[in-house]
Amino acid sequence: MALDRPMAVASTLRPLLSVRNLRVSFALDEGLVRAVDGTSFDVMPGQVLGVVGESGCGKSVTMRAILQLVERPGRITAGEIHFRRRPPNGGDEDSAETVDIARLPPRGPVMRDIRGGEIALIPQEPMAAFSPVHTVGDQIVEAILLHGQRWQEGGRKLTRREARDITVGLFRDVGISMPEQRIDAFSWQLSGGLRQRAMIAMALSCKPRLLIADEPTTAIDVTTQAQVLALLRDLQARHGTAIIFITHDLGVIAQMASYVVVMYLGRVMEEGPVDDIFHAPRHPYTRALLRSIPSLYGETRVALPVISGALPHPFNRPPGCPFHPRCPDVMTKCPGAVPSLQPVGTSQLASCFLHHDVVDAG
Amino acid sequence: MSGTAAASSPPLLEVRGLQKFFPITRGFLQRVVGHVRAVDGVDFTLAEGETLGLVGESGCGKTTASRCILRAIDPTGGSILYRTRDGRTVDLATLAPRELLPLRAEIQMIFQDPFGSLNPRMTLLDNVGEPLLVNGMGNRRERADRVAELLRLVGLRPEFMHRFPHAFSGGQRQRIGIARALATNPRLVVADEPVSALDVSIQAQVLNLLLELQARLKLTFLFVAHDLSVVRHISDRIAVMYVGQLVELARTDALFRRPQHPYTAALMRAVPAADPRVRSDDAILAGEVPSPAAPPQGCYFNPRCRHAQQRCRVEAPALREIAPGHFSRCHFAGEMEF
Structure with a gap:
């Protein structure tokens, strides 16, 4: 059942990361919150996946699960997270080992190797992510020394001096001017844009195979956002790192992602190539979401089409399709069964009874 | 226009x-x-x-x-x-x-943060009625009537007035903040x-509400x-x-x-x-x-x-x-x- 989803998309390539029917729940005193409720998606090597x-x-909980960082009382209750690891000693991709991250102990040596070393995170708030009592340089040097084998093929440990030189190079790479001076700055001495660049340098410091960017530009201004997005696009093109780009900003998704996953209440509503999602959305939620944003071209001072109602409280998850109470196309069967994510058309997948009758068995 | x-x-x-x-x-x-x-x-x-x-x-x-x-x-x-x-x-x-x-x-104000701008220890009646109280407008009975009217105006049910802000979502709280700003019949x-x-789907609702209120008031x-x-x-x-x-x-x-x-x-x-x-x-x-x-x-x-x-x-x-x-x-x- 776990791998029942048809691999309609890019079946020739093997995914770098494959999430299958992932469930994460938080057992609170007031009740059980099913934050992630049967999510499946793939990330191909070198792909920018927008969520x-x-x-x-x-x-965000899905991404924390991928890094095994879900905190108590949260727990991964079901599902698999297959990650294709870096081939040992620079071998070819066929010798790469695939692990199920969901089964790995969060504090075990394998997970510690993967976290930061092979999957890196760019968090939303760089102010909160850096320690204020260590210089940004020291924090990056520490990461490089921890995962030092990425830089030294001979198995020799890196010296602090070498790690520092690498950090200066990284700073230059992400467009920080005067890197030799900035490396000794504390995070609170840097502007929002520089801090986010330093965070990107930290994430890249161990040459990850997968980069998770969790709302990396939400806390910064629009002109700085444009700079950071251009930087990420450029780094992606040069290194071919796969990126999972999480955001609520549809403009950012349109400009960054090649493939898009649309989530609602812990489930994937629709996924597909970016052009299809924006120009031929199949799921009523995707359609409503796209209509409700004011654009730079539309008519002004008129009522925007809205999605009626509010996001339900996590304790009051609607039965059946989670979107049905707000859906303009709701049918009689929607409250009774959960639609499964199925191919619709040639390139998209949607979980909606408008397009198919397949009920999710989980 | x-x-x-x-x-x-x-x-x-x-x-x-x-x-x-x-x-x-x-x-x-x-x-x-x-x-x-x-x-x-x-x-x-x-x-x-x-x-x-x-x-x-x-x-x-x-x-x-x-x-x-x-x-x-x-x-x-x-x-x-x-x-x-x-x-x-x-x-x-x-x-x-x-x-x-x-x-x-x-002259009244609508704030950015729908969570920080409402007093969590006050019911909606007191939160929305506060500007009326400090401006010495009406007795308790009249204030309750006015709050009911304001809540209806921003698309909330008047029965909500005895609840506390924590019972409401971000979008609803922003409506409460708007109701409070309108309590004294402001011009600016x-x-x-x-x-x-606010979330994308809620943002459009609040923008529409502001346009509608502007035309009406x-x-x-x-x-x-x-x-x-x-x-x-x-x-x-x-x-x-x-x-x-x-x-x-x-x-x-x-x-x-x-x-x-x-x-x-x-x-x-x-x-x-x-x-x-x-x-x-x-x-x-x-x-x-x-x-x-x-x-x-x-x-x-x-x-x-x-x-x-x-x-x-x-x-x-x-x-x-x-x-x-x-x-x-x-x-x-x-x-x-x-």
Whole structure:
């Protein structure tokens, strides 16, 4: 059942990361919150995957699960997270080992190797992510020394001096001017844009195979955002790193992602190539979301089409399809069964009874 | 619609040369060693029933300017001429606190954070009724009736008035904040980033509510925000700020059709288009916003401007009218395409 989803998309390539029917729950005194409720998606090598959704859709919890960072009382209750690891000693891709991250102990040596070393995270708030009592340079040097084998093929440990030189190079790479001076700055001495660049340098410091960017530009201004997005696009083109780009900003998704996953209340509503998602959305939620944003071209001072109602409270998850109470196309069977994610058309997948009758068995 | 009204009747609000400096102090004696010129040169008028959008990046002084108009802080210089309900014109910038008191009911504010701006220990009745209480309007019975009416007005059920804010979602809380701002029947409402903390699907609901309330109650909005597409959607006219100065002011359509300041143009280009077929990555604005404590010589925008010339580095441009109602603080406005 776990791998029942048809591999309609890019079946020739093997995914770098494959999430299958992932469930993460938080057991609170007031009840059980199913933050991620049967999510499946793939990330191909070198792909920029955009994950969109509003607050409470489970996008951030999914990413924490991929890094085995879900905190108590949260727990991965079901599903698999297959990750293809870096081939040992620079061998070819066929010798790469695939592990199920969901089964790995969070504090075990394998997970510690993967976290930061092979999958890196760019968090939303760089101010909160850096320690204020260590210089940004020291924090990056520490990461490089921890995962030092990425830089030294001979198996020799890197010296602090070498790690520092690498950090200066990284700073230059992400467009920080005067890197030799900035490396000794504390995070609170840097502007928002520089801090986010330093964070990107830290994430890249161990040459990850997969980069998770969790709302990396939400806390910064629009002109700085444009700079950071251009930087990420450029780094992606040069290094071919796969990126999972999480955001609620549809403009950012349109400009960054090649493939898009739309989430709502812990489930994937629709996924497909970026052009299809924006120009031929199949799921009523995707359609409504796209209509409700004011654009720079539309008519002004008129009522925007809205999605009626509010996001339900996590304790009151609607039965059946999670979107049905707000859906303009709701049918009689929607409250009774959960639609499964199925191919619709040639390139998209949607979980909606408008397009198929397949009920999710989980 | 209100642009024509602006010409015929005197404006509701006229801001002239508004300044707000914050002292930088140093040492044991707190000696003043300089000033942060948070707002230094803001001029605009606001007609009754109009929405003026105030945009700019963080630190540009848009919030400080709006707080000066509310007299939440005292401006350093300039005048804020306000036409009261009974037809007098007063300068809010210099009015004594006692004289300001009766005007407080006429000018209200909607806050950004729907979680921080409501008292969690007060029911909706008390939260929304508080402005009525402090302005001495009505007894408890009348206040409850008014709160019920306000809740209905913003699309909430009157029965909710005995609940506490924690029972409501972000979008609902923002509606509660709007109800509170409208409690005293204000004429001017300053909304500081009222939708930026809300989810995309909720944002549209609140924008629609603001438009509907404005039409119904003849409200005048000063809408402070950083999101250009939101500001464009709701505003009749838009004022763009950069390092404490107003750099461009125009009707919304004119501003977007042909921006007359290179900063406005750069700001528009930086907004990622919500369409993968439109690639919006040409000519990114490099560099960073200068500190308002030590702004550059000449035009404040010159170090980042791709059109900058020698004149821009030495001579500070003044805000001037390029076309009727279209103001720009650029030496080359009207001569160049930005």
